[in-house]
Amino acid sequence: MTEARYFEPETVDEVVALLAADEDAKCVAGGASLVAMMNARLVEPSQLISLRHVEELQKIELNEDGWLQIGALVRHCDVVIAAELTEGNQVLSQAAGLIANPVIRDMGTIGGSVGHFDPAADYPVALAALGAEIEIAGANGRRSVPAGEFFIDWYETALAPSDLITSIRVPPAPVGSAGIYEKLAKVQGDMGIAMVAVVMAMAGDAINYLAVSVGGCGPTPIRLPDAEQALIGGSVDDAALQDFSNKLVAASDPVDDVRASAAYRKVLIPRFVAQAIDKAKAKLGEAS
Amino acid sequence: MSSSETIALKLNGEVREAAAGPTTTLLEVIRDQLGLTGAKKGCNQGVCGACTVLIDDKLARACLSLAVNSVGQDITTIEGLTENGEPSPLQQSFVDNGAVQCGFCTSGMIVSSHALLQANPQPSIDDVRDGLSGNVCRCSGYRKIIDAVRGVAGD
Numbered sequence: 001m002t003e004a005r006y007f008e009p010e011t012v013d014e015v016v017a018l019l020a021a022d023e024d025a026k027c028v029a030g031g032a033s034l035v036a037m038m039n040a041r042l043v044e045p046s047q048l049i050s051l052r053h054v055e056e057l058q059k060i061e062l063n064e065d066g067w068l069q070i071g072a073l074v075r076h077c078d079v080v081i082a083a084e085l086t087e088g089n090q091v092l093s094q095a096a097g098l099i100a101n102p103v104i105r106d107m108g109t110i111g112g113s114v115g116h117f118d119p120a121a122d123y124p125v126a127l128a129a130l131g132a133e134i135e136i137a138g139a140n141g142r143r144s145v146p147a148g149e150f151f152i153d154w155y156e157t158a159l160a161p162s163d164l165i166t167s168i169r170v171p172p173a174p175v176g177s178a179g180i181y182e183k184l185a186k187v188q189g190d191m192g193i194a195m196v197a198v199v200m201a202m203a204g205d206a207i208n209y210l211a212v213s214v215g216g217c218g219p220t221p222i223r224l225p226d227a228e229q230a231l232i233g234g235s236v237d238d239a240a241l242q243d244f245s246n247k248l249v250a251a252s253d254p255v256d257d258v259r260a261s262a263a264y265r266k267v268l269i270p271r272f273v274a275q276a277i278d279k280a281k282a283k284l285g286e287a288s
Numbered sequence: 289m290s291s292s293e294t295i296a297l298k299l300n301g302e303v304r305e306a307a308a309g310p311t312t313t314l315l316e317v318i319r320d321q322l323g324l325t326g327a328k329k330g331c332n333q334g335v336c337g338a339c340t341v342l343i344d345d346k347l348a349r350a351c352l353s354l355a356v357n358s359v360g361q362d363i364t365t366i367e368g369l370t371e372n373g374e375p376s377p378l379q380q381s382f383v384d385n386g387a388v389q390c391g392f393c394t395s396g397m398i399v400s401s402h403a404l405l406q407a408n409p410q411p412s413i414d415d416v417r418d419g420l421s422g423n424v425c426r427c428s429g430y431r432k433i434i435d436a437v438r439g440v441a442g443d
Contacts, residue, residue: 006310101422
């Protein structure tokens with residue numbers, strides 16, 4: 001094998017230029033996914049572009065439009081404690097806190113996880129529920145892609161080879177909302193069998209905001225905005241919830257893998273969603 | 289840079305020189321070149337935790353850290369946790385509690401425990417379990433490891 005070359009650029013433009021010049025170049029952020037794949041000889045990058053000196057990627061900032069901008073290099077451990085993630089947006093900090101183990105949370109970055117897009121990863125599920133956007137710098141300039149369009153298929157995202165994720169933008173939390181992120185795994189720290197993120201707000205007994213995203217049960221996180229909308233104004237009653245869960249099961253496309261069978265996941269979804277919605281309701285009750 | 293270059297690492301408070309190419313891991317450098325064999329190469333995938341070190345006071349897998357990408361950072365290995373050449377209270381607690389069986393996981397367990405105790409000096413049993421969830425002991429000697437960590441807590 002030819003030895004890779006190593007660069008430490010300081011600006012996003014330099015990174016994009018390096019990526020555009022060589023499609024086998026890879027960016028290194030925390031290293032948690034890329035170096036593991038290099039050690040297993042699954043990838044042999046021709047160039048390694050360290051992002052550690054690119055200032056722009058390191059910050060968490062509240063933008064003027066109220067959206068929270070989380071730099072691609074922000075580590076999971078810092079998302080866990082990000083005070084700006086309030087109310088329903090706490091699904092993101094909860095998800096970050098359930099990624100792998102303390103060591104990986106100290107190393108891994110949000111941009112790295114989102115760009116690698118393991119379908120059993122935690123962030124995509126939370127970002128889909130939040131309607132977050134992925135900010136990208138590429139050969140043709142900058143663009144923003146909604147999470148729902150960014151995650152395309154197994155390990156496939158909207159990223160072109162010369163694209164760099166610069167940040168994740170999270171919209172303001174719905175007023176009075178609560179967030180619940182849940183993950184079912186065989187042992188603590190493992191990738192999830194299934195994950196669910198619920199962002200909910202209620203006025204009295206009626207739901208007035210609901211977003212539900214299910215992960216680990218298909219190539220991309222499952223969200224059904226029309227079905228969510230149909231629950232608005234109603235109470236969290238069992239029949240309506242069962243109907244909603246059935247639609248999620250129908251939209252799922254799980255596989256048999258080492259963690260669980262596809263059939264198991266289909267049985268799991270309705271129970272898991274009902275449990276998360278119950279917990280969100282309880283959390284809203286505590287808050288009011 | 290391409291091929292091997294001389295780099296200077298800040299390791300346990302000293303500057304140490306080593307040769308590293310772009311894909312050389314920190315673990316390879318500290319074990320094979322610098323002779324610090326406390327950190328172990330277990331899975332080389334970041335799963336087992338035997339190579340755990342501290343980089344700028346945060347936990348890191350040395351096997352997933354590129355040596356060239358660690359230049360300028362403060363790296364602490366198990367060898368750097370001793371106090372004036374003597375075992376630290378945490379290290380001594382592992383000895384006193386019989387928390388070492390084959391010993392392969394011990395360095396990583398102690399580095400992770402050290403970070404846990406820095407953040408939370410009085411961890412509950414569950415806190416210790418969470419804190420060590422990224423370290424695997426295949427002798428399954430977890431109970432004594434938890435005793436060892438809690439044995440030093442608050443001292």
